[in-house]
Amino acid sequence: MTKTQNSLPARLLMAFLLATSLLTAGCSTVPVQVGDTLDEPVFSAERIVREDTDYVETFPDPWEGFNRTMYRFNYRFDRYVFLPAVSAYQAVMPDFAEKGVHNFFTNFRQISTLINSILQFEGVKALETTSRLLVNTTIGILGLFDWASPMGIPYHQEDFGQTLGVWGVGSGPYLVLPIMGPSSVRDGTGLLVDAVVRNEIRNEIVDLETWQEWTWTIVDAIDTRANVAFRYYETGSPFEYEWVRMLYSTKRQLDIEK
């Protein structure tokens, strides 16, 4: 029975995705027209943009209505739940403890980097990541201290989405995940696979009660959010949704090539 409890966060994520997709399936991204004919603006696209112009490549976004709705949901979740939780967490935790927790989760997540480096036949990365894990888990006391960095062992970040990308799997449509934010079908699947695998490995190592698993998941999430500077709707751009999609696309392309 522990098996079903193990992937509780993952299952919750799936259920949430399903529910929201049902709720928002009908969202249209078409502007509303008042009157029979559309007024001509001073600068229309026909007048300004040459037809043979190339655009910066980005993910295809067939589910834009859903994605935009989810983008707004994430803003609200951020504003009313996530960021207040981060502030409370930072207020309660002494700085050194916060750092320790961050090191702990960073170290634990290196398991995914190790597995994915192996899956990508990246021998050097696999070796270096193994060294990091060994050093930080032992003399770093279960990862609370990061001794590997001052020792000069490089830090890598490889996930299952990148592995799929390396093996030629295309990104698939753009997908804004609840809470996690910008992603794609491939990368979202990758996140899920990595999380499930890490949880399985964790449960092989330690036997956690359900409330302990939840604490783990929540603190992991808060720590992750605390270390991402991005704030929804604060870029000062009315094209933020498009910029984020484009930059995410570019960043992932670079990650896969790295």
Next chain:
Amino acid sequence: MAAHSSMVNANMMSYRKLLLGLAAALLSSNALAYDFPIENRWKATVVGTPPDYRAELPEKIPLKKRRIEIFDREVPEALWHDQELRYSYALQKDPAPLVFLIAGTGASYDGGKNTNMGKAFYDAGFHIVSISSPTHMNFVVAANSTGVPGHAYQDAEDLYRVMETIWATLEDRIEVTDFYVTGYSLGGFNTAFVTRLDEERQVFNFRKALLINPPVRLYSSISMLDRMLENIPGGVDNFYQFYNRLVEEIGRVYKRADSVEIGEDFLYQAFNAVNPDNEELAALIGVSFRISSANMAYTSDLMTDFGYIKPANMIMTKNSSPGLMMPVAHRLGFTDFFHAYFFPYHQARDPSVTRSGLIEAMSLTDIEDYLRSAEKIEVMHNEDDIILAPGEIDFFPRVFGERAKIYPRGGHCGNMDYPDNVAHMIGVFQE
């Protein structure tokens, strides 16, 4: 013999003293020289002060980020997230002077430059209140009285209203000895008009104001910024190719880099590896300002339904995709905004407004007499600023005299984090 040798010794001593004195004099005159490390004005503008040369600032100050409603009005549906104005403040425990900081074109209250200025002034014992540029989307939606930014006098009124509204929430909590105001780039330009307005309104009675790298004539500066995009090889139509090449070059550095984060340090590293030439640097600056102008013009169009880019009778919902309006917005520059939106908008409200009259009014020269006599206003600028036309820099010593401090290098705002400049900013307000 002994007496003689001691006399020689004494002579030697005084000779040595003279040498030492000379060396000291040379050294101290050297210390007076300005050693900002970047000679190239384009590079200084893009890179700013290199990390090793920055003034030491506190890592953290007790900064509070807040939102405040300026107008009780409904904003367009697509801009629902900007009903309230975001700003920040950091307060001293004891009675202290307060500085308002106004950000530059398209920049936010929490952008890098306002953040660093805030740290410097807070560290020097000031309360600080940080405000976004009147051209920033959030300000246009939440705090612009008409929804059309860029008017020197109206922006000043809007800024003043914002300052008063924020001050009303703070006045019971802190004791302020004197008020100050400063801003960089367009924020410096705004500062001049705000200070002038304050002479009438007298709410703050600013003791001092500092304009950092302001334009002289807005129209001249926006024309120069628009033209910088012509440095994209093949023109703005080839932005796609330009972007791809940039990403490719950054990617090459990224693959070799230790870091997996694309942050400020990485970008600096990438910059040094790619080593762009002057044309590429100018193109980058042009792109950066073009993004600001696209954001500002499209936001304003949504606010007023003027019909500049968006058909006037088309309503953008929360979920609406801007589609081709996004590339259109980025094809148009500040000067397009001025001629096809800003000027007709103002002329429709006041038929006596002429194109050239409006251009002349959006300029520090329009309030030159006031600026000449206003002892409280000082200027910090750079000889090689890229937003000034040849000779425009002379306006400042001519009008402000000793109150204008002109540095030989730094490009546009590139030296704001340099120790001499930080010390000067603080010095002006601590006199």
